[in-house]
Amino acid sequence: MYESHFGLQEAPFALTPNTRYFLRAPSHADALELLLVALQQREGFIKVTGEVGTGKTLLCRLLLNELDKTACTAYIPNPNLPPETLYEAVAEELGVDVAGCSNGHQILKALNQRLIALAMEQSPAVLVIDEAQAMPEETIEALRLLTNLETESTRLLQIVLFGQPELDTILAKDSLRQLRQRITFQTRLQPLGQESVGQYLRHRLARAGYNGADIFAPAALKVIWRSSGGIPRLVNVLAHKSMLAAWGRGDRQVARKHALQAVKDTESARPVSWFRRWG
Structure with a gap:
């Protein structure tokens, strides 16, 4: 799907537990x-x-x-x-x-x-x-x-x-x-903090074969962290959908707009209105 577009060897955000992707958060x-x-x-x-x-x-x-x-x-x-x-x-x-x-x-x-x-x-x-x-x-x-x-x-x-x-x-x-x-x-087990979510995404991308500049812009990371509540499975879902959105538009970096689109498309994610209210 978007793997070749971003220079990946495999899908980085599969929901099946894989010990190769374990991050020592x-x-x-x-x-x-x-x-x-x-x-x-x-x-x-x-x-x-x-x-x-x-x-x-x-x-x-x-x-x-x-x-x-x-x-x-x-x-x-x-x-x-x-x-x-x-x-x-x-x-x-x-x-x-x-x-x-x-x-x-x-x-x-x-x-x-x-x-x-x-x-x-x-x-x-x-x-x-x-x-x-x-x-x-x-x-x-x-x-x-x-x-x-x-x-x-x-x-x-x-x-x-x-x-x-x-x-x-x-x-x-x-x-x-x-x-x-x-x-x-x-x-x-506790949810991931904002910094750990960034480390988590970079770690999974590297495991999937990526070697380059950050794919997720800081603003996109913040949206994913807040909307997922730091729950790794939901982080995976939102990251995957965000990359799909970026790929669909031919973009090489996941921006805030892509992450917001992923949130809108994910029923279990905290809605944008929720984290706008709380800052």
């Missing part, structure tokens, strides 16, 4: 560092929350890439499952043959044997759950039973929960207080 870099430190300390539950589009899934994939070097991981991207099905999914992810297991108790027993074997091999086991706010309450409680799997000296399974802010509301229920008390590390 303060909030995201701090979250990744916290996760790695907490897992090194063999803590039980770790929680990461953030609004839709703040980069939770990308951070999740980065973490899995890091853990693949040192740990045995189980990844559950869609956890809207009953407890026994979750146990089965975790067991299969960790290499447990559950064909001979007729109920949840037998799956837990087989899983425990596998975790003990991994511990003897000095291979930590980590369960990573994305979209954790989608789990039924009974399944969240079932997770607590997984953290009961331990020896006298070490916890056999660590669990990392990634979820939207609704996860905090769910975990605040009195019925889940035992699990809540086991969350030893937690962090919340």
Whole structure:
């Protein structure tokens, strides 16, 4: 589309999470560092929350890439499952043959044997759950039973929960207080600031093969930052549409008028009238 017009080798603002495009913005870099430190300390539950589009899934994939070097991981991207099905999914992810297991108790027993074997091999086991706010309450409680799997000296399974802010509301229920008390590390991903949005766009363009003067004019950057609220996914949408608008007019730089056109065309963006009112 506009790639050749701007001297790019690939589309820079795809919405599919791609770890090649990760920018170590303060909030995201701090979250990744916290996760790695907490897992090194063999803590039980770790929680990461953030609004839709703040980069939770990308951070999740980065973490899995890091853990693949040192740990045995189980990844559950869609956890809207009953407890026994979750146990089965975790067991299969960790290499447990559950064909001979007729109920949840037998799956837990087989899983425990596998975790003990991994511990003897000095291979930590980590369960990573994305979209954790989608789990039924009974399944969240079932997770607590997984953290009961331990020896006298070490916890056999660590669990990392990634979820939207609704996860905090769910975990605040009195019925889940035992699990809540086991969350030893937690962090919340923050939107990008104005300066970080500029760095983010330049970083993605460079990753896509661009090497030249700034494509986005300062006024266009400001519009994208304000209208997106610093949410990376929405930044991507607005940047993509802004470049389309510039390309359509044969322009080599994205100006404020192109960004405003993108905002007008994006339902989830803050309207121009909103940020004009607030300066």
